[in-house]
Amino acid sequence: MxxxxxxxxxxxxxxxxxxxxxxxxxxxxxxxxxxxxxxxxxxxxxxxxxxxxxxxxxxxxxxxxxxxxxxxxxxxxxxxxxxxLARTFQLNSGFDGLTVYENVLAAQSFGRRSAGGWVMTPRADRDAARAIIADIGLEDIADYMVAGVPTLARKKLMVATALVSEPxxxxxxxxxxxxxxxxxxxxxxxxxxxxxxxxxxxxxxxxxxxxxxxxxxxxxxxxxxxxxxxxxxxxxxxxxxxxxxxxxxxxxxxx
Ligand SMILES: Nc1ncnc2c1ncn2[C@@H]1O[C@H](COP(=O)(O)OP(=O)(O)OP(=O)(O)O)[C@@H](O)[C@H]1O
Ligand SMILES: [Mg+2]
Structure with missing residues (x-):
C-alpha cells in the first residue's frame, strides 16, 4: 500500500x-x-x-x-x-459486437488486478459487473448490442468499463x-x-x-x-x- x-x-x-x-x-x-x-x-x-x-x-x-x-x-x-490507472477516450471505444454487459465483463477480465478469467467468469465477478451497470444507469440496456446504443450510454459504458477495473x-x-x-x-x-x-x-x-x-x-x-x-x-x-x-x-x- x-x-x-x-x-x-x-x-x-x-x-x-x-x-x-x-x-x-x-x-x-x-x-x-x-x-x-x-x-x-x-x-x-x-x-x-x-x-x-x-x-x-x-x-x-x-x-x-x-x-x-x-x-x-x-x-x-x-x-x-x-x-x-484507468481511462476513457475522447471517441467512443468499446466492442460494438458485444452487449453492454459483455463489454463490462471483458473490461473486468482483462483490466483488473485480480482478473477472474473470461470464459468462466466467477459469480461474484458477474454480480460486481451487474452492480456497476446498475449503479451507472445502464441496467435497462445491459443486454443490448453496443453498436446500437445512444451516445450517453456509450459515454457511461466507457466509465463503467474503467470502474470495473477498480481504479x-x-x-x-x-x-x-x-x-x-x-x-x-x-x-x-x-x-x-x-x-x-x-x-x-x-x-x-x-x-x-x-x-x-x-x-x-x-x-x-x-x-x-x-x-x-x-x-x-x-x-x-x-x-x-x-x-x-x-x-x-x-x-x-x-x-
Ligand atoms: N500521433 C500524432 N502524430 C503527430 N501529431 C500528433 C499526433 N497526435 C497528436 N498530434 C498533434 O499534437 C497536437 C496536440 O493534439 P491533442 O490531440 O493532444 O490535442 P487536444 O488538446 O486533445 O485537442 P482537442 O481539444 O481537439 O481534443 C496537435 O497539433 C495534434 O495534431
Ligand atoms: Mg483531445
Whole structure:
C-alpha cells in the first residue's frame, strides 16, 4: 500500500515531440489522492496527448511520471490499468459486437488486478459487473448490442468499463462531449458520486459548466504547456486564459 500523503500522480518535465511539433512541452503536474482535476484548453493544446503519455499509449519523449510513488514511463497501458490507472477516450471505444454487459465483463477480465478469467467468469465477478451497470444507469440496456446504443450510454459504458477495473485514478477524456444539457447534468451527478467515493479523477473537458460543477482544481493547457493551474473560479479572471481560451473578448462560458 502507498503512503497516505503520497501524490496519486506526479509528472516532471513530461514532453512529447512528433517530429518538429512539441505536443506536450515540459509539463510539471501533480495530483493528490482524492483530488478532482479538470483540464481545459483549445483544440490541439496537447490534452489528449498528455493523457496518452500518462496512460502509456504513447511513448514519452522526455520527463518522468510517477503513479503512487512508482515510476511508470515505459509501462504498457494494460499493465497500468491492472495497477489501477484507468481511462476513457475522447471517441467512443468499446466492442460494438458485444452487449453492454459483455463489454463490462471483458473490461473486468482483462483490466483488473485480480482478473477472474473470461470464459468462466466467477459469480461474484458477474454480480460486481451487474452492480456497476446498475449503479451507472445502464441496467435497462445491459443486454443490448453496443453498436446500437445512444451516445450517453456509450459515454457511461466507457466509465463503467474503467470502474470495473477498480481504479485508483480515473482519467476521462471529454466525458460529456456531444451530450445534451440534461445529459450533462446526469453526468455531473455521476461524477460527483464517484468523487464522494474518494476516487482520484482527472478529466479533460471543453464544457466549462461541467468543469466548474465537479472540479476541485482547473488546469488549462495551450500549445503543450500548462498556462493556468488553480481554482476553477479563478479561471474567468485570469488574463492569459481569457485571451487564449475564451477569446480576447470573451468573459462568458466556452464549450
Ligand atoms: N500521433 C500524432 N502524430 C503527430 N501529431 C500528433 C499526433 N497526435 C497528436 N498530434 C498533434 O499534437 C497536437 C496536440 O493534439 P491533442 O490531440 O493532444 O490535442 P487536444 O488538446 O486533445 O485537442 P482537442 O481539444 O481537439 O481534443 C496537435 O497539433 C495534434 O495534431
Ligand atoms: Mg483531445
Amino acid at each position: 502507498s503512503e497516505p500523503d503520497q501524490a496519486a500522480l506526479e509528472c516532471r518535465g513530461v514532453t512529447k515531440r512528433f517530429g518538429a511539433l512539441v505536443a506536450v512541452d515540459a509539463v510539471d503536474f501533480a495530483v493528490a489522492k482524492g483530488e478532482t482535476v479538470g483540464i481545459g484548453g483549445p483544440n490541439g493544446a496537447g490534452k489528449t496527448t498528455f493523457f496518452d503519455l500518462i496512460s502509456g499509449l504513447t511513448p514519452v519523449s522526455d520527463g518522468t511520471i510517477h503513479y503512487l510513488g512508482q515510476p511508470i514511463v515505459g509501462t504498457a497501458p494494460h499493465k497500468l490499468c491492472q495497477r489501477g 485508483e485514478i480515473l482519467l476521462m477524456d471529454e466525458p460529456v462531449g456531444g451530450l445534451t444539457p440534461p445529459e450533462i447534468e446526469e453526468f455531473i451527478a455521476l461524477v460527483l458520486r464517484l468523487k464522494g467515493q474518494g476516487l482520484t479523477l482527472i478529466f479533460i473537458e471543453h464544457v466549462m459548466h461541467f468543469l466548474m460543477a465537479v472540479a476541485d482544481r482547473a488546469v488549462m493547457m495551450h500549445q503543450g504547456q500548462i498556462i493556468y493551474d488553480g481554482t476553477p473560479k479563478g479561471l474567468s479572471a485570469d488574463k492569459t486564459v481569457t485571451e487564449v481560451y475564451l477569446g480576447s473578448a470573451g468573459t462568458g462560458g466556452a464549450g
